[in-house]
Amino acid sequence: MIADDITMARLMVMSQRGDRKAYSTLLLECQKWLRRYYSRRIVPHHLDDLVQDTLLSLHKKLASYDPARPFLPWLAAIARYRWVDHLRMVYKADEVEFDEGFAADNPEPAIAARISIERMFAYLPPAQAKAIELVKIEGLSVTEAAVACGQSESLIKVNIHRGLRKLTAMIEKA
Amino acid sequence: MSKPTEFLIAELVDDLQPVGALKMSRGLLVSAGAAVLTMLVVALLFGIRPDIIAGNLHPVFLLATGLFAMLGIAASVTVIVMSRPQVGNDHGGWVWAAAMAGLLPFTALIMGLVKGPVALEQSSISHGLDCLVVGAGLGLIVGTALTLWLRRGAPTSAANAGLLTGIAAGSFGIFAFSFHCQYNDIYHIGLWHSLVVIIAATVGRLIVPSLIRW
Numbered sequence: 001m002i003a004d005d006i007t008m009a010r011l012m013v014m015s016q017r018g019d020r021k022a023y024s025t026l027l028l029e030c031q032k033w034l035r036r037y038y039s040r041r042i043v044p045h046h047l048d049d050l051v052q053d054t055l056l057s058l059h060k061k062l063a064s065y066d067p068a069r070p071f072l073p074w075l076a077a078i079a080r081y082r083w084v085d086h087l088r089m090v091y092k093a094d095e096v097e098f099d100e101g102f103a104a105d106n107p108e109p110a111i112a113a114r115i116s117i118e119r120m121f122a123y124l125p126p127a128q129a130k131a132i133e134l135v136k137i138e139g140l141s142v143t144e145a146a147v148a149c150g151q152s153e154s155l156i157k158v159n160i161h162r163g164l165r166k167l168t169a170m171i172e173k174a
Numbered sequence: 175m176s177k178p179t180e181f182l183i184a185e186l187v188d189d190l191q192p193v194g195a196l197k198m199s200r201g202l203l204v205s206a207g208a209a210v211l212t213m214l215v216v217a218l219l220f221g222i223r224p225d226i227i228a229g230n231l232h233p234v235f236l237l238a239t240g241l242f243a244m245l246g247i248a249a250s251v252t253v254i255v256m257s258r259p260q261v262g263n264d265h266g267g268w269v270w271a272a273a274m275a276g277l278l279p280f281t282a283l284i285m286g287l288v289k290g291p292v293a294l295e296q297s298s299i300s301h302g303l304d305c306l307v308v309g310a311g312l313g314l315i316v317g318t319a320l321t322l323w324l325r326r327g328a329p330t331s332a333a334n335a336g337l338l339t340g341i342a343a344g345s346f347g348i349f350a351f352s353f354h355c356q357y358n359d360i361y362h363i364g365l366w367h368s369l370v371v372i373i374a375a376t377v378g379r380l381i382v383p384s385l386i387r388w
Contacts, residue, residue, distance in 0.1 A: 018192035027183045048176050055179075059186045060388065061328035063193040064258050077259035081330045115261040171330040172263040 003029045009071035016062055027055060030075060037079055041117045042086070043139055054082045076115035080171045083117060087136040087164060120170050128163030131156045136164075196327050201254030205342070208319035209246065212312050212350040220308070220354040232358040238278060238367065239352045245275040245371070246316070246345030249338045253320050256335045257327025265331075268338060275345070275371070282364020298357070302366035305348070305355055309370035310377075313340075313347030317378065324386040332383035340378020344371035 003011070008029055014022035034051045042050055057078050065074050121129050127149075134145035135156065146153045194200075216222070225232070248271035255263055320339045329335040348370040357363065 015190065016193050016195055018190060020187050020190050023190050024183065024187045027186060031179060031183065048179060052179055052182050055182060055186065057328070057388065059189070063196050063326055064328040066195050066197060066258050068197075069258075069260060073261040074259060076261045077263075077330055078328060080261070081259070081328070169331060169334075172259055172261055172265070 005070050005072045008033075008075075009067070012062075012065055012071055013067045016065070016067070027058075030058060031055060033072075033075065034079055037076070037117070038083065041083065041137060043137070046086070050082060050086050053086070054079050057082055073115055077172050080117065080120065084164065084167045084171065087132065087167070120167055123170055124163050124166055127151065127155075128159045128166065131159035132163045132167075135160055196258055196323070198254060198258075201257065201323055202251070204319050204323055205250040205254065205316065208316040209346045209350070212315045212346055213353065215312060215315070216350045216354050220351070222353050223356055225356075226353060234358045234360060234363065235352065238363045239349055241271075241275045241278060242345045242349040242352070242367070242371070245271045246342050246349055247271075249342035249345060250316070250320065253324065253335060253338050253342060256329045256331065256338070257324050259328050259330045265334065265338075268341070272341070275368070278360070278364045279368040280364075282361050282368075285360060285364075298362070301355070301357065302362060305351060305357075305362075305366045306369055306373070309348035309351045309367065310344065310374055311347070312350055313343035313345075313370070313374045315343075316346040317343030317374070317382075321382055321385055324382070328388060329386055332387045333379065335386060336382030337375055337379040339382045340375040341371060343378060344374025347374065 008026060011022045011026035011029070015026050031051060034054050035047060038047055038050055058075070061078065065071070121133075124132070130149050131145060131151070134140045134148055135142060140148065142153050142156050145151075145156050149156075151159070226235075245268070248268040252265050252268045256265060317339055320342055324335055324339065348367045351370075352363075352367065355362075355367075
């Protein structure tokens, strides 16, 4: 069971004041939350790296959280930023098994749906979403993705480039 | 949880130091303080127009400085909002202020097309260049303050944050210098004063992102 927004916000305020015990609990909860948040949107063997990168960013940017505002939308913005950054790195995945979805098993489904990564994808044109999905998430090569979705290789590259640019612009909006 | 993540969390907890949250009110104070400092620099280095001191304010001066001030405020507020990321934030409010300030060069262009070369002669080029250089230079005060603020924050769109920092810097720079510049004609303000904002925005867009990326 992952802590709710109010509990995490309270832990964060204590962490900003320097309370290490609260911070340790907060990071453990964030770690669990992030693993679920990224599930299905990153190949499993990259999940640990991405979660660690995000925790490191959270640590560096502790001051950017305003105690007067909800915690999870802040954490989601940090997580989305790191995720888009991660997608920019080219890699070839050798396993494509995804865990359960984030929104499907969340104690606050309304908030979960609002801040999920899937919501960002919904705003992308289908061709761009598909190209990113196949190459950047499932780890297919550009050639394999071109065959799989019937686009030329250059179009796949253009769609990835444009899609990532749009995702960057939508980190806080969508 | 994997061992490396466990170690990382232990290290981060060890490294924890108390931090002051980036509050909206504090960001506004920083921005307003930088704008006031810019005004002080103009008053001390260049002097304030005699007609303003005498209380004889020209309508074009009031309109133009008002529009630049509004643009500077709108851009600064957006920059401060961007420093504190949150899914659901809206960063688009400044566009309306920019559209309103855009009426200045637009009016100058229309009047220039109607009047022809006479319009350009009315606008002294050498003084226009003074406004351009000094206005942009003055913008460095607000630009630096906002860039330092953004470095503490976590802007998720470095490019937009850079652009808006430049717009805020240029707007406040030329707003402050307008209190020295004695020109009230729309050609001078629409061309040279607007150019300060455009150049500062371009410089901000090109330089600031590399300073605030995280």
